[in-house]
Each structure stands twice: as C-alpha cells, then as structure tokens.
Amino acid sequence: MGFSQEIITDIDNIWQANLKHPFVQEIGAGTLPVQKFKYYMIQDYVYLIDYAKIFALGVLKSTDLQTMTQFANILQSTLTEEMSLHRQYAAQFNISEETLTSAEPAPTTLAYTNYLLSVAQTGGQAELLAALLPCMWGYEAIGKSLAHSPGAKHALYGEWIAMYSSSDFSALTEWLIQEFDKITAQQTNMQRTNLTNIFKNALRYEVLFWEMAYQEEKWLV
Numbered sequence: 001m002g003f004s005q006e007i008i009t010d011i012d013n014i015w016q017a018n019l020k021h022p023f024v025q026e027i028g029a030g031t032l033p034v035q036k037f038k039y040y041m042i043q044d045y046v047y048l049i050d051y052a053k054i055f056a057l058g059v060l061k062s063t064d065l066q067t068m069t070q071f072a073n074i075l076q077s078t079l080t081e082e083m084s085l086h087r088q089y090a091a092q093f094n095i096s097e098e099t100l101t102s103a104e105p106a107p108t109t110l111a112y113t114n115y116l117l118s119v120a121q122t123g124g125q126a127e128l129l130a131a132l133l134p135c136m137w138g139y140e141a142i143g144k145s146l147a148h149s150p151g152a153k154h155a156l157y158g159e160w161i162a163m164y165s166s167s168d169f170s171a172l173t174e175w176l177i178q179e180f181d182k183i184t185a186q187q188t189n190m191q192r193t194n195l196t197n198i199f200k201n202a203l204r205y206e207v208l209f210w211e212m213a214y215q216e217e218k219w220l221v
C-alpha cells in the first residue's frame, strides 16, 4: 500500500466528511439551491487562480523534465478546461469574466489559498504534493461517487459532475498519487508525519470550503 492510501485510511473520518458533505450530496441529488452553487462557483474561481499557481511552483521545484511536463499539463488543464467550465456557468448566471476574476475571496477561501501557497513556497516537492493531493483526489472521488447520481443528468450540475468524473481528471489525479507515493517511499517517519499533517489540513480545508459555500459565508464587517 502506498503512503497516500495509508493517510486516507488513517483519516477516513475527514475523507468521509468531504465525500458526504450536504453540499456534495445535494449536487448529487440535484436539489442544491442554485444560489449556493452560484456562490460556490465564484469562490471556486477565485480559489483556482491561486491553486493553478501551486502547479507552477511544482514546475519550478521539479528536478526532471517528465515531472515538469506533468505539472505543466495539470496547470494547463486547470486554467483552460476546469476554469472554462466556471466561465460557462458565470455566463449562464450573467456574471462577466471581469466580475468573476476580481471577486473578493471569502474568509475560508483566503485562508485555504494562503495555506496552500505558504506550504508550496516554503516546502519542497513532497510538501507541495501533500498540499495538492487532497484537492485533486477529493474531487476525483466525489466525481466518481456522483457519476451515476440523479445530479449527473441535472441541467446545471450534470456538467460539473461530468468534469470531475472524467477519465482525463482521473488520469491527472492518478499521476499525482503515484508521484506522492514515489517521493514518500524515501522519507523518514518524521518527514512522513509532517506530510500527513499537511495532507490532513488541506483535506480539512476542502470540507470547510463546502461548508463555506453551503452557508454562503461572508465577512462580518
């Protein structure tokens, strides 16, 4: 068993909380109020702008061309395929691209992106992978779990589910898992504990992100 699998077995309660969050379940049932999805889509776009930069840092920290290429592929896929889905949704909601790009991050979005950027900038490749993995893997697992749900045929949510249950998204996630398992096979127990904590924190932020969208979180003042 690779180290990634060991981690998600250890923190199964957080993994399940992510999969089973009401926001996710209601997308699957096709019952999520559109207003919550609109809020999510805007915050997610803001999130993805910083998230894409982590892959750019992955390119920077790579020590071989093959790894550089893969990070560049995921960067490209995030900026084009994933974010263009958000741009399409924005157009349906009559939100201009400019409004989308300049939207203010909510507290949880800001905290999460700052966490990812800080880990990616101060750590090495292993830390960067530990921070990114829950984001990709969590969405891939959610996509697969909803692939045959009523939401998959929903006029609004169907495309979202199709994106994250696609074989392209799975292939990129699989590469990230393998890279993480390869790098952690050579790490000490102390390093592995640190990587587990990073993974765990990022996954907790994933759960908080759903909750933020479900509650349509706002700054107090």
Ligand SMILES: Cc1ncc(CN)c(N)n1
Pocket (backbone or CB within 6 Å): 044, 047, 048, 082, 135, 136, 139, 206, 209
């Ligand atoms: C918050 C969040 N985490 C992960 C993903 C998947 N790239 C996303 N779109 N948004």
